[in-house]
Amino acid sequence: MKAGESSAFKYLVDTYKGIVYNTALSILQNDEDAEDMAQEVFIQVFHSVKDFKGESKISTWLYRITVTKSLDLLRSRKRKKRFAFVKSLFGENNEPLAEQASFVHPGVQLENKERARILFSAIDKLPENQKTAFLLNKTEGLSYQEIAEVLHVSVSSVESLLFRAKGNLQKYLEGYYKK
Amino acid sequence: MENKNEIEKILASLDSIQKAEANPFLYEKVMIRLEGKEARVVSIVPIKIWQAAACFAVLIALNIFVWTRTDSVGKTQNENKNPLAQEYFSYINNTIQF
Numbered sequence: 001m002k003a004g005e006s007s008a009f010k011y012l013v014d015t016y017k018g019i020v021y022n023t024a025l026s027i028l029q030n031d032e033d034a035e036d037m038a039q040e041v042f043i044q045v046f047h048s049v050k051d052f053k054g055e056s057k058i059s060t061w062l063y064r065i066t067v068t069k070s071l072d073l074l075r076s077r078k079r080k081k082r083f084a085f086v087k088s089l090f091g092e093n094n095e096p097l098a099e100q101a102s103f104v105h106p107g108v109q110l111e112n113k114e115r116a117r118i119l120f121s122a123i124d125k126l127p128e129n130q131k132t133a134f135l136l137n138k139t140e141g142l143s144y145q146e147i148a149e150v151l152h153v154s155v156s157s158v159e160s161l162l163f164r165a166k167g168n169l170q171k172y173l174e175g176y177y178k179k
Numbered sequence: 180m181e182n183k184n185e186i187e188k189i190l191a192s193l194d195s196i197q198k199a200e201a202n203p204f205l206y207e208k209v210m211i212r213l214e215g216k217e218a219r220v221v222s223i224v225p226i227k228i229w230q231a232a233a234c235f236a237v238l239i240a241l242n243i244f245v246w247t248r249t250d251s252v253g254k255t256q257n258e259n260k261n262p263l264a265q266e267y268f269s270y271i272n273n274t275i276q277f
């Protein structure tokens with residue numbers, strides 16, 4: 001792979017496309033964006049495989065790239081939204097701001113679809129690190145140790161992140177039912 | 180109480196989540212994008228080198244042109260100045276003699 005053999009690259013894409021796509025899908029909450037992101041991640045992998053030192057598992061490395069790039073995309077979108085909002089205040093752009101359509105994950109069971117939709121919209125409000133830890137744990141099924149390796153933090157930090165994430169989600173959901 | 184139960188159910192709604200299916204042609208799509216990027220890089224780089232070389236050559240040519248021209252202009256100017264200077268000095272010498 002490091003020598004750039006295309007068959008090795010094909011094997012890598014075919015083996016790991018699932019985790020890359022699913023991670024991006026959970027964070028971005030949009031299947032088209034997730035597919036674009038999966039392509040972007042593998043393009044980056046193709047160019048930077050020489051930098052992979054093999055100190056961690058390939059899957060950990062891929063999770064890390066996917067999480068970083070997906071969060072970067074969300075951040076740049078938020079910046080654009082804020083800029084568009086400021087422009088609209090000055091009357092330069094009176095178009096309504098596009099809101100994220102409510103996301104239903106295709107892997108959720110039919111009877112849970114509505115609940116999962118509410119949960120995903122609450123997850124979207126979490127701070128980045130809590131959101132990432134929660135999604136890696138819930139949708140990817142990663143252990144605390146694996147999440148710690150992906151996020152470059154200690155296991156106790158992951159425990160704390162997940163504890164705070166659940167607390168915040170509970171608060172958001174209580175607010176949702178009080179409306 | 181009912182809401183609390185519902186919130187618990189919502190929080191547990193991802194417990195049995197299945198993996199979504201990634202595009203089976205992802206590798207092909209990635210390769211198309213990679214080849215597209217490489218083609219763009221290949222077509223852009225030689226043009227840039229070409230342009231840089233052309234600019235450099237034009238600069239050198241302009242420098243040589245200006246340098247040779249100022250040299251010859253300087254010479255002709257000096258040649259034109261000499262008779263005038265001689266005439267001026269001879270005039271001064273004549274007036275001093277008076």
